[in-house]
Amino acid sequence: MKAILFDFDGTLLNTNDLIIQTFMHVLEERFPGMYKPEDCIQFIGPSLKETFEEIAPDEVEDMILKYRTWNHEHHDELVTEYEGVIETLEQLKSQGIRLAIVSTKRRDTIERGLDIMGARHFFEFWIGIEDVTNVKPDPEPVLLAIEKLGVDKGEVMMIGDNYHDIEAGKNAGVKTAGVSWSLKGEAFLKQFNPDYILYHMSDLLSIVKG
Structure with missing residues (x-):
């Protein structure tokens, strides 16, 4: 990955x-x-x-x-932080994994959240609603991110807490993961057949090595 x-x-x-x-x-x-x-x-x-x-x-x-x-x-x-997010992002970044955000929020709202977390520096860019014509589950935002990264889609994963994220990833032809801390619940996300379910953000560290 x-x-x-x-x-x-x-x-x-x-x-x-x-x-x-x-x-x-x-x-x-x-x-x-x-x-x-x-x-x-x-x-x-x-x-x-x-x-x-x-x-x-x-x-x-x-x-x-x-x-x-x-x-x-x-x-x-x-707003509050999820356990293990910052530590995991630090390790992924140190391992050379490239990181970006694909959201249906406006860019300024994403940036405000990143500043609260102190996490801007982990990400190469963030794609907000104003950057695309069609939002998730359309593949456009994910495909735009892949284009900006210049990587093969087979080496990319889309992670989210909602079916829009999983379907957008699948529609774009990348791996997908749902997060078990989604308010809609793990069982709900499993209906959309993500490749992985994360039970803690640190689960990503073993996935990227696979």
């Missing part, structure tokens, strides 16, 4: 509470009493545009703006 592509939210940084609380703030204002926190789990993964096109098709841009405003204001207080 020469390169690893990571989803960001829910994979490298625990943003689950932030995302759910942001959705609840926006939805409670527009649809009081209609949604509970557990209902918002389904919205983790898809782009905001996709989600709000289903929920409020006539108010998509307004809903996205409200979401991003509240999310930005409360970001730093509601």
Whole structure:
């Protein structure tokens, strides 16, 4: 394995509470009493545009703006780091494994999370929603990352906490891994047949040697 592509939210940084609380703030204002926190789990993964096109098709841009405003204001207080992520990234980098991020978030939001983690220096680049026409599960973001890295797709793995990540990797022809700490659960991810399930981020260290 020469390169690893990571989803960001829910994979490298625990943003689950932030995302759910942001959705609840926006939805409670527009649809009081209609949604509970557990209902918002389904919205983790898809782009905001996709989600709000289903929920409020006539108010998509307004809903996205409200979401991003509240999310930005409360970001730093509601995110936490997953155990072993920084240590594993350090070891992968020292072994010459090339690292990049492929997310459905905006680049500035990815960068804010990376700065909280102190992890910018591990990654060659990050691809956000504004860098592509089609988001995951379309293969476009993964194929763009492979092109930027200049590596053979057979030496690349896509890792994420949602089926969008696994399907995007498969559609692009790379290896895939789901993370067991996904809020949607290991059993949910296994339905999409990733090549690997990670039970701890350090599991990657043995996979890349294989």
